[in-house]
Amino acid sequence: MHGVLETKGGKDGSRTEPVSEVQLYADRVRVYPKKISGNFRRLKWAILSVCLGLYYLAPWIRWDRGPNAPDQALLIDMTGRRGYFFAIEIWPQEVYYIAGLLMLGAFGLFLATTLAGRVWCGYACPQTVWTDLFMQVERLIEGDRNQRMRLDAQPLSLAKAAKKTLKHAAWLFISFATGGAWILYFGDAPAMVRDVFSGEASVEAYAFIALLTSTTYLLAGWAREQVCTYMCPWPRFQAAMLDGESLVVSYRKHRGEKRGSYKKGASWEGRGDCVDCKLCVAVCPTGIDIRDGLQLECIGCGLCVDACASIMDRVGRPRGLIAFDTERHLRAVEAKTPYRYRLLRPRVLLYSALVVFIALVMGVSLFFRSTAEVHVLRERSPLFVALSDGSIRNDFTVKILNKARDPLDFALEIEGLPAPTIKVIGLEDAGPRPFLPTPGDGVATYRVTLAVPAAALKGEQTEIRFALRASERTKPIKRDTVFLGPRK
């Protein structure tokens, strides 16, 4: 609609002079989507309920992790630096799981788009979900399309002001609930709610509530389709994601044209099924005419499919004048060539394979991940210490992360050195196989010194290995490092 070469036509259809300027800026045309019912609308309500239900209620799910651990199923604990997802507990250094989730999301999105166009945009995108909710609230208070248009055209009156105030109050309430629910993911939900309303929550909590309340109110109440058309990058590369076999909302031109108004009982001979009622335009949340073909603004929600189906039912023609269909099919029908829908295309297979692969990698690594992590850092200043009896000492910092709930003693063994003298700073009489106590759900740091006679070293650098094990039954965690000595 915007940015195209437009022609100004006379009312009789005769063309007047073409306007040669490309419109770089267009005033916003208010969209008043009309209420419609149908299969896609029902699906949209169902997905909306699930998404919003999950968002608002998920922080309230409890999950027992034993004492001294939060009992919230979904929790991102910023101060404790832990992420909790039911039985899974993520430490900050395992943030690659988040990267994995994001990749899954991205490839899942590519896959869905390749199969059925921008269904993500039309059904599950938060922008769509909240805008849909806000529109429904608006409809309940101000009435349907025509009433709203009339109301907006009216001069300000008491009734109009009351309606508008009520609408914005309702929007703000939903926005506040949305912003409020957000912070519940970052702390114990019942305590957070209590703190927020008693004024004891942190400044950050209030700031995030304010931020998300205002963005929800502005984006879902005011900006709406403008977000999808102008702010979101996704529509811009939908062309790269789609191919001729993708199901997209399509107007079946071959069936619809030549369009025209229809009087009951008139013949369908020599004309198309489209009765030019413009209901498909009236219900569109982005205000476009799908009969112009696939457009940037189309979010693939299928409400125009529902709209057209209701009209076709009324005029007694088969449904499906507007439907999810493929570009190839439409062309094949026009060219009268045979056509078969192809679901399995290379890109579908590729995206599916990637989704499965990433999910497998994540699943396997999660399943086999160790509950302990060990880091061995060489002391670099000094690189080595010459002792008074001529032996050489190297110092190391051993950091043990114990992700289990119970404290553990890790037995330390050194491989690659002949009988080194092991000392642990802070532990008396560590012995040749010292035990390093590590608190449950915590980190222990030890300075370990190893000394060997200079004669035992074959060169400047000796490869050694730290092996730590929590018990005889578990596999030791091994870390390679080097033992340095003077030049031979």
Add this chain to the structure above:
Amino acid sequence: MPTKIEKDIVTGTDTTGHEWDGVKELNTPLPKWWVWTFYVTIVWGVGYCIAYPSLPWFKGLLGFSQRAEIAQRMEAAKAQKGPMMERIRASSLEDIRKNAQLFEFARAGGRVVFADNCATCHGSGGAGALGYPNLADDDWLWGGDLTAIHETIAYGIRNADDRSRNSQMPKFGVDGVLSAAQIDDVAEYVLSMSNRASNAQAAARGKPLYADNCVACHGEKGEGNREVGSPRLADQIWLYGGDKAAVVKSIAQSRAGSMPAWAGRFDEATIKMLAVYVHGLGGGE
């Protein structure tokens, strides 16, 4: 050159009146949201200038000062560390070592103070340098247990403080106590204690000279004496170098390293933390 301002048919806005080769410039007004944001920034800027110190002689109505802010934050940090520092101050060195929490706090705090004040001479990590003792090894001139290290840090070595550790090695060459040849022989004997001598005859000649002049401080077998800070000569660690030239120079001119006293510069707790940190570098006894 401005010519005629006219109305553009398509957009309905005026032109600026400028024309270049037939191309006219539209005078499209700025978007309202932009204009209003701009006005708000001006109002904000004026308010900011009144509230904050904006001119050299004007302190601002809020009385804000970065200097005061940093002082306040330093106070806050001090207050935060206060209870732990008090516990460190009140505990004996041995108690600090036995209490895991105090021990960790002392080592972490000691590391920072060491890096700021001690690393200049002793190197980061206590690696030392020629003439500056390595603090990570097991060789201690004045003692390597917590108490001895603590005393050395607090009062220093050979400085103006009354309590400082003090001793002086005679300048055997400079003062003419021993001849050059005798010094050479003593050096050979000293090196023989750690199996470094190259001339057995000279070492044998040096033995009686050592017994006459050096034993009092360095001991019969070169074991040294921590009471007076005289180094062990029979080990492999040489503060001023272990080759013959360095040993000869040490005997002829003597050595007398110095370290400042820190008792007046740090509070009690900080010195304790330093002692615990240095003790924990690996060589503590």
